[in-house]
Amino acid sequence: MCGIVAYTGPGDAVPILTEGLARLEYRGYDSAGLAVVGRSGDLRVRKAAGRVAALAASLPARFKGGTGIGHTRWATHGEPSDDNAHPHVAGTVAVVHNGIIENADELRAKLRADGVVLASETDSEVLPHLIARSAAAELEDAVREALSQIVGTYGIAVVDTRHPGVLVVARNGSPVVLGIGEKEMYAASDVAALVRYTRQVVHLDDGELATIRPDGFRTSTLDARATRKEPSVIETEDAAYDAEGYTHFMRKEIHEQPAAVERALRGRLDGRFHTAHLGGLELDPREARAIRRVKILGCGSAYYAGQVGAQLIEELARIPADAEPASEFRYRNPVVEADTLYIAVSQSGETYDTLAAVQELRRKGGRVLGVVNAVGSAIARECDGGIYLHAGPEIAVASTKAYTSTAVVFALLALHLGRIHDLSPADGRRIAEGLRALPGQIEEILRQEDRIAALAADLAKYRSMLFVGRVRGWPVAREGAQKLKEVSYIHAEAYPASELKHGPLALISPDLPAVAIVPDDELLDKNRSTLGEIRARHGRVITIGHTDAGEDSVVVPKNEPELDAILLPIPLQLLAYHAAVALDHDVDKPRNLAKSVTVD
Numbered sequence: 001m002c003g004i005v006a007y008t009g010p011g012d013a014v015p016i017l018t019e020g021l022a023r024l025e026y027r028g029y030d031s032a033g034l035a036v037v038g039r040s041g042d043l044r045v046r047k048a049a050g051r052v053a054a055l056a057a058s059l060p061a062r063f064k065g066g067t068g069i070g071h072t073r074w075a076t077h078g079e080p081s082d083d084n085a086h087p088h089v090a091g092t093v094a095v096v097h098n099g100i101i102e103n104a105d106e107l108r109a110k111l112r113a114d115g116v117v118l119a120s121e122t123d124s125e126v127l128p129h130l131i132a133r134s135a136a137a138e139l140e141d142a143v144r145e146a147l148s149q150i151v152g153t154y155g156i157a158v159v160d161t162r163h164p165g166v167l168v169v170a171r172n173g174s175p176v177v178l179g180i181g182e183k184e185m186y187a188a189s190d191v192a193a194l195v196r197y198t199r200q201v202v203h204l205d206d207g208e209l210a211t212i213r214p215d216g217f218r219t220s221t222l223d224a225r226a227t228r229k230e231p232s233v234i235e236t237e238d239a240a241y242d243a244e245g246y247t248h249f250m251r252k253e254i255h256e257q258p259a260a261v262e263r264a265l266r267g268r269l270d271g272r273f274h275t276a277h278l279g280g281l282e283l284d285p286r287e288a289r290a291i292r293r294v295k296i297l298g299c300g301s302a303y304y305a306g307q308v309g310a311q312l313i314e315e316l317a318r319i320p321a322d323a324e325p326a327s328e329f330r331y332r333n334p335v336v337e338a339d340t341l342y343i344a345v346s347q348s349g350e351t352y353d354t355l356a357a358v359q360e361l362r363r364k365g366g367r368v369l370g371v372v373n374a375v376g377s378a379i380a381r382e383c384d385g386g387i388y389l390h391a392g393p394e395i396a397v398a399s400t401k402a403y404t405s406t407a408v409v410f411a412l413l414a415l416h417l418g419r420i421h422d423l424s425p426a427d428g429r430r431i432a433e434g435l436r437a438l439p440g441q442i443e444e445i446l447r448q449e450d451r452i453a454a455l456a457a458d459l460a461k462y463r464s465m466l467f468v469g470r471v472r473g474w475p476v477a478r479e480g481a482q483k484l485k486e487v488s489y490i491h492a493e494a495y496p497a498s499e500l501k502h503g504p505l506a507l508i509s510p511d512l513p514a515v516a517i518v519p520d521d522e523l524l525d526k527n528r529s530t531l532g533e534i535r536a537r538h539g540r541v542i543t544i545g546h547t548d549a550g551e552d553s554v555v556v557p558k559n560e561p562e563l564d565a566i567l568l569p570i571p572l573q574l575l576a577y578h579a580a581v582a583l584d585h586d587v588d589k590p591r592n593l594a595k596s597v598t599v600d
C-alpha cells in the first residue's frame with residue numbers, strides 16, 4: 001500500500017525520490033506526489049492520480065531541490081485524485097503520510113471552524129495544518145505537538161521551508177526506515193527504496209521520531225526523550241528488486257524457489273541429532289516441552305501456509321495445532337492460554353490484521369513467535385522471537401516463494417519440536433533428508449513449465465474452477481484456488497475432497513473443471529473414489545500428484561509424505577501464472593490488491 005521516500009543532501013532529491021517511488025510501486029498505489037525545497041528556499045509540489053512514471057515525466061527541468069519527500073497513495077479517505085494525492089501542504093509545510101488518522105473528522109471540523117480551507121478529502125491533510133500552526137521553534141517540536149493530537153497510525157515525513165535541509169519523520173504503526181549515506185540521508189517506508197543508495201539503515205520504533213540533516217540524525221520519543229539507535233546492514237542485493245530479464249516478478253519468484261528454500265534451510269539442519277536449529281526461537285527445550293497447543297495466525301496465503309505448518313507440527317511433534325485467519329482471530333476476543341505457543345506468519349511483516357492479532361496476544365500475556373520474511377518489520381519486532389524466511393524480497397502481489405519458504409520453515413520447526421518430543425532419530429533423519437532434497441525437486445517441477453503453461457492456456461477458457469484436496473492436500477487446494485483467482489480472476493473455490501458429497505457435488509458439470517490434489521499417500525484410494533464421483537458427473541479432472549494420468553495431470557517428485565504440501569502447490573503457482581498470462585492480465589499488479597495490507 002502507500003509508500004514514502006525522503007532525501008536530504010547535496011544532490012538533487014528529485015531523481016532519488018522518483019526512483020525510490022518506482023521501487024515501491026509493487027506495493028500497490030493509485031496516485032503519486034513529490035515536494036522539494038528548492039535551493040532558493042521555495043516549496044515545489046507536484047502530485048497526481050496515476051503512475052509514478054507519468055508524474056516523473058511531467059516535472060519541469062527546474063523542479064529540483066536538496067531536500068524532499070515523495071509518496072505513493074492507496075486511497076482510503078477520498079477517491080484517487082490529484083487533490084487527494086500526497087504531499088499535503090499548509091503554508092511552508094509539506095507532509096506525506098501512511099496510515100489512518102481515526103479522529104480526522106473531528107480535527108478537520110476544528111480546522112474549518114478556525115477558518116482553514118482544506119484542499120482534499122483526506123485524513124492526512126490535517127497534519128501539515130497542525131504542524132504549520134505550532135509556535136514551536138524547532139520543526140521536530142512542531143511535529144511532536146501535532147502528533148499528540150492524532151489518534152491512529154502513521155508513518156510520516158515532513159519538510160518545512162523555514163527549516164532548510166531538515167526532514168522530520170515519525171512512526172506509529174506504519175514503518176519508517178532511515179538510510180545513512182555519505183553526507184546525505186534518506187528515509188523510506190520500505191528498504192526497497194533505499195538499497196540502491198545505501199545499505200546502512202535504522203528502523204524507527206513505534207512512538208519514535210527523527211530529525212534528519214545531511215550529516216546525521218537524532219531520534220527521540222514522542223515525549224521528547226532521546227533514544228539510541230544502532231544502524232543495521234541490509235542483506236539484500238539491489239538486483240533482487242529487478243525483474244532480471246523475466247517478464248513478470250511472479251514468474252521470477254516462482255523460479256527463485258529452489259534458491260529460497262536452500263536459504264531457508266542453510267545452517268539449520270543438525271546431522272548429529274537429526275533435528276533443526278532455529279536461532280531466533282528464544283525457547284529452551286523445557287519451555288518447548290511445556291507447550292500444550294500451537295495456534296498459527298496469518299492472512300491469505302500466509303494463513304494457508306500456516307495451515308500446512310499446523311499439520312506438520314501436529315504430525316511430527318504430536319502437539320495439537322491449528323491455524324486461523326489473523327483477521328478473524330483479532331475480532332473475537334480470543335481466549336489466550338499460557339501454555340499455547342502462538343505463531344504469526346507474514347511475508348511483509350506489516351499486514352495490519354496480523355500485527356493487531358500479535359498485539360492483542362501480547363497484551364493478554366501470550367507468547368508469540370514470528371515466521372516473517374521482511375527483516376526488522378513491525379510483526380518481527382513485535383514478537384517474542386521468531387524465524388526469518390530469508391526468501392529475499394517478494395515483489396509480485398501474489399505470494400509464491402514466501403509461501404513455500406514458510407512451509408519449509410514450519411517443517412524445520414516441526415522437526416525441532418518433534419525431536420524434543422517423541423519423533424525418533426530415524427524419523428528425524430528421514431525428514432531432514434526430505435528437506436535437503438526439496439530444492440532439486442522444485443527444479444524438476446519447474447522444468448515442466450511448458451506443459452503446465454499449455455494446460456493453463458486451455459483452462460483459461462473456464463469461468464470457474466474447483467480445487468479439492470484431503471488433509472495434507474486441503475491447504476494446498478486452498479492456496480491453489482487463491483493463486484488462480486488473484487491473478488487470473490477466474491472464480492475458484494477450494495473444498496476438502498471429503499466434503500464434496502455433502503453439497504458441492506451438485507455443481508459438477510463439464511463447465512466446472514476440478515483440480516484435484518492427489519498425493520500418493522494413505523488417502524490415495526479415498527481420493528480416487530472422489531475423482532470417480534466427479535468424472536461420473538462429466539466433470540473434467542486435473543490431477544496434481546505422484547501418478548501420471550495423461551494430459552490432465554501434473555506429476556511432482558515423491559518426497560516424504562509429511563512434506564507433500566511443500567511441493568504440490570508449485571505446479572498450481574505456474575498454472576495460475578500462465579492462466580493469467582493467457583488472459584493478458586497484469587500479473588504482478590492484480591486489480592484491487594496491494595502487496596502489503598497495512599490498513600484495518
Ligand code: F6R
Binds near residue numbers: 302351354398595597
Ligand atoms: C496471496 C497474498 C496475500 C498475502 C496476505 C498476507 O498471494 O499475497 O493473501 O499472503 O495478504 O500478507 P503477508 O504475508 O505479507 O502478511
